Amino acid sequence: MTPHKHQTLNVGVVGINERTLKMLELYFSRQCRGRYALSGNHQAQVMVADLDTVGGKKKLDQQMANHPHRPVVAFTVRDMEVDGVQLLRKPIQLDALGKALDFFHTELDHEPVIDESAFEIHNSMDEEGVVTAKKEVQEEPEIEQEKQAALETELSLDQLAEIEAEIGVPPDGSSETGMGEEEAASRAETLSESKAGVEPVAEIVEALEKEGARKLAEGAKGTRTATRVFEDKQRVAHECCGGREDIDMADPEARSGLFYHPDEYLQGSFEQAMHLAMDKGTAVELKMRRAKKILFLPKENCVISDISDRLLRALCVQPVKSETDFVITQSDKTEEWLIANTKGEQCAIEPLHWKVTMWSSRGRIPDGTDLEGIVHLSNWPNFTRLMVIPQFMRMSAYWSQGEHSLLETAESLQIAQRHVLSFYSACQAMKLASVDATKVTGAVTRVALESQQNAKNHSMFGKILAHLRGG
Amino acid sequence: MANYKIIFTGPVGAGKTTAIQTISDIPVVSTDEMASDMTRDRKASTTVAMDYGMMELSPGERIHLYGTPGQERFDFMWNILTQGGLGLVLMIDNARNEPFRDLRFFLNAFKEFIGRTSVVIGITRLDVKDQPTIQDYRRELAENHASQLPLFEVDARRHEDISMLVQTLLYSLDPELVE
Numbered sequence: 001m002t003p004h005k006h007q008t009l010n011v012g013v014v015g016i017n018e019r020t021l022k023m024l025e026l027y028f029s030r031q032c033r034g035r036y037a038l039s040g041n042h043q044a045q046v047m048v049a050d051l052d053t054v055g056g057k058k059k060l061d062q063q064m065a066n067h068p069h070r071p072v073v074a075f076t077v078r079d080m081e082v083d084g085v086q087l088l089r090k091p092i093q094l095d096a097l098g099k100a101l102d103f104f105h106t107e108l109d110h111e112p113v114i115d116e117s118a119f120e121i122h123n124s125m126d127e128e129g130v131v132t133a134k135k136e137v138q139e140e141p142e143i144e145q146e147k148q149a150a151l152e153t154e155l156s157l158d159q160l161a162e163i164e165a166e167i168g169v170p171p172d173g174s175s176e177t178g179m180g181e182e183e184a185a186s187r188a189e190t191l192s193e194s195k196a197g198v199e200p201v202a203e204i205v206e207a208l209e210k211e212g213a214r215k216l217a218e219g220a221k222g223t224r225t226a227t228r229v230f231e232d233k234q235r236v237a238h239e240c241c242g243g244r245e246d247i248d249m250a251d252p253e254a255r256s257g258l259f260y261h262p263d264e265y266l267q268g269s270f271e272q273a274m275h276l277a278m279d280k281g282t283a284v285e286l287k288m289r290r291a292k293k294i295l296f297l298p299k300e301n302c303v304i305s306d307i308s309d310r311l312l313r314a315l316c317v318q319p320v321k322s323e324t325d326f327v328i329t330q331s332d333k334t335e336e337w338l339i340a341n342t343k344g345e346q347c348a349i350e351p352l353h354w355k356v357t358m359w360s361s362r363g364r365i366p367d368g369t370d371l372e373g374i375v376h377l378s379n380w381p382n383f384t385r386l387m388v389i390p391q392f393m394r395m396s397a398y399w400s401q402g403e404h405s406l407l408e409t410a411e412s413l414q415i416a417q418r419h420v421l422s423f424y425s426a427c428q429a430m431k432l433a434s435v436d437a438t439k440v441t442g443a444v445t446r447v448a449l450e451s452q453q454n455a456k457n458h459s460m461f462g463k464i465l466a467h468l469r470g471g
Numbered sequence: 472m473a474n475y476k477i478i479f480t481g482p483v484g485a486g487k488t489t490a491i492q493t494i495s496d497i498p499v500v501s502t503d504e505m506a507s508d509m510t511r512d513r514k515a516s517t518t519v520a521m522d523y524g525m526m527e528l529s530p531g532e533r534i535h536l537y538g539t540p541g542q543e544r545f546d547f548m549w550n551i552l553t554q555g556g557l558g559l560v561l562m563i564d565n566a567r568n569e570p571f572r573d574l575r576f577f578l579n580a581f582k583e584f585i586g587r588t589s590v591v592i593g594i595t596r597l598d599v600k601d602q603p604t605i606q607d608y609r610r611e612l613a614e615n616h617a618s619q620l621p622l623f624e625v626d627a628r629r630h631e632d633i634s635m636l637v638q639t640l641l642y643s644l645d646p647e648l649v650e
Contacts, residue, residue: 467534
C-alpha cells in the first residue's frame, strides 16, 4: 500500500498574531490529534491568514503569487471576497477552521501521491500503467476513513465527546429567508398594460445581451462567492457510500455481500423510533450509549440530536450488538417544552434519516431487493437539503425517464455499484423508490448520442457543470 | 460564438432575479434599469421588465440566463423568449396565496417548451410559510401526472441550491452527462 503523503497537513500562517498562533498550536495538538501541524511556509500545504492585521493582506497576496495552487483559509471581520480564499468571519471559530481544513485535508488526500522514485518509473511506463497507479491511490482514503470511523466507536467516544464539548458544534441555525415581498414589489415587473405598447422582445433581448457583454468587458463581477468551490466540493467529497468495490455479479458469494438488513443497524432503531413518533403524535427518544440521543418531534417534523455527524456515522456502520445498544422511549413532555429544554442541534427529520440510511447501507441494498427488477422512482428526493453526490442526480433523471434495473443503471451510466445501491437504499427508506420484481430489463444498451447537435450539447453541458461546481 | 440560454420563470417575487444573480458572472441586468435609454426616442413604447445574467464558460462561450416577466399578461412573450432555450427553471413562491395554482399555471404555460426540453422546480420561502410542504407538492405533481419532475426546496440566494437546480436540469436533459 502506498503511504499517504498528507496524513499530517502542514499549515503555514500569514499575518497571525502571537495569541492566535498559540491558540492554533493548542487546537492542532490537543484536538486535531496530529491531523494538522504548524509549519514553515515553505513546507506548508495550506495557509491560514489574518487579513485584518497590518500588512496581512499584502503578505497573503505575496504568498499566493509564490504558491498559486496552495489553498488558503483567512480570517477577517470585514464582509469581503477574495478569489481563491476560503474566508471565515471573526470572531475566530475553531470548529469552522477545522471544517475548512478537513475539506482541504480530504482534497489533498485524494490527490495522487507524488513519489519521486515512482515518478521515474511511471515515466517509463505506458499511459495505461500511469492511470492505474493513480487510481489505486485515489481509492485508498475511503477505506482508511471507513476503518477510522469504525474504530472511533469503540475507542474514542469519550475523546469525541470531549472534543465536541470543547469546540462546540454550533447549530446551523442561520435562518435564511427567501426574497421578501417588499423587494419583490420594488422590482415591478411591468411598465406597460398592453401588448401593443411593449418593446419588441427581440430588441429587449439584444439590448440585455449587449449590456451584459459590456459589464463582462468592464470586469464587473456577479455575486458568486469565493466559497462556492469549497461548498460544492465538500459536498461531493462527502463519504456517503462507503468504499465497496464493484463485484462480479456472476459470483453468487460476492453478490450476497450486497445485501443488508436495516434492522441490524442503527437505521432499524432510527426508523422504529421515527414511526412510533409519527403514529402516536408524541415525542420519542432514541437513546444510545454514553447518554447520546436523538429526539423525534413529529409535530415540528424535526429531531434534536446531540450527536456529531462523525460519531453518528461511526454508530451507523456497526451492526447492533445487543438490545441495549439503542433504547426507544416515548416522552410525556410537550414538543415546545422539549425544544426549550433539550440541548442539541435541531434539524429536519428527512436529511438525518437520509444520512443514517446512507451510512448504514454503505453500498448495499435491503435484503430481498431484486437487482434485476425495474426501479420505480415515485418522486425526486429533495436534493438541496440532502447529502448528495452528482451521480444521484444522474440516476434520478435516468429512472424517471425509463425502465431500468439497479444493475443496468450501474452499467449503463458507468456509476459505481456502491453509489447506485446506497442511493436506492436511501430512496427506498424515504418511500421514494421501489423495485418491481415482476418486470426486468433486457440487455444493457448505452444510449448513443443521436446527432452532432447532441454531441455538442453534451460537451457544453459538461462545461456548465464544471463552471457551476467552481471549475 | 456559442450561445445557449436557460430560462427562469415563476410568479412575481418567487426569486427569479435573485436566483440568476446567484449564479451569474455579471451583475444582473434588468430592463427596468435600461428603460429610459431604450424608450428615449419612442414615447409610444415601454419596456417589460426582464432580467438577464450570464455565465462565461470560456472566452466566446456564454450561457445566457433569462428571467421572464412573472405576470400572466405577458405570457405572449414567453414563447418568443424560450426559443433556443436549453430548459426551464420554474421558481414557485410558497408564501403566495395559491402556490399550487401558480405551479399548474406555469407548467401549463410552458408545456410545449418543457415537452421539447426539460424543467426543474424550485420552491422558495418555505421558511416563511411551511405549508404546503414538499410532500404536498409531490402529491400535487402526482395528481397532475407529473411526479417525474424534479422539485426541490431552495433559497434563491444560496449558490448551492441554484447550482443544483441547474445541474439537475442538465442531467434531466442528458443523464449520461459527466463533467
